[in-house]
Amino acid sequence: MRAPVVPRQVYYWVYGTLLILTLLTVGVAFLDLGPMNAVVALAIAIFKAVLVMLFFMHLRYSSRLTWIVAGAGVIWLAHMLIFTLSDYLTRGWLMVQGW
């Protein structure tokens, strides 16, 4: 029942992908995409983080229980950001005095 030994090549591929994505995110920052700049930068960051978690942190080869724990952290973070922003970003939409 020991965790499988991941082939070395997998780590090299992940590493190469992470470096290319880093170059990509720097490059995209120089294009003017308006508000999409932040979206693209965050999408790349999330993809990089998922790669690190799945392969470097062995999540892909871990038990379901580990998945649940890791997922709980991410879902909690999403809750905090979404509920916080749903307040701050929508202020002023209704143009009610004092809001």
Place this chain on the structure above:
Amino acid sequence: MHMRSRRRISKVEADGALAEQFDDLAQQHEAASLGMWVFLVTEILFFGGLFAGYTVYRASYPEAFGEASHHLDRLLGSMNTAVLISSSLTMALAVHSAQEGRRRALIVCLLITMALGAVFLGIKGTEYAHKFTERLVPGLDFGYDGPYPGQVELFMLFYFIMTGLHALHLVVGLGLLGVLAVLAWCGHFSAAYYAPLETGGLYWHFIDIVWIFLFPLLYLIGTHS
């Protein structure tokens, strides 16, 4: 040399790397990495609050935060990203070497990881020093005379606290890796028992992930605003 390390490894196994509350090493290994994941979730809570705060103020003052972000060194930030990703690779290779029972490769990988961590801190220190000469350090020496000085100061505050706490985690990680390297040197680990390396690696990769988000949010936002 190889023979000796082999014999040492089997001795450790005989001595019992297995704590008595576990059925076998696999169960012990899973419990250890699960425990580290639980700790990392509390770390997500810890950094998450800062990220939420940053997001709120960035949404409130987009021009000021974009302007302030111009004062960060994008080249050094990119280099540090590459350095930290490289250190994650060598950390993963360290665990891999342990899984294969290659003690010398394990120690070398751990030392390279620590060296890369130190390079990251060195580059970070250079950036901090620049901020002092540019008088962009909130609270200590803030003499910014461009537009939105108060909001730029707020951005710099987020910058210093977030990267500072990240650097603090890295210093702790360096200490952990140092202990692991000494233990590895003493023949503490084997292909069957390497749970401390796995958990140390999880912590190190987490630091990498935090930086993966800090880098675009702090350094790259200002290109067009």
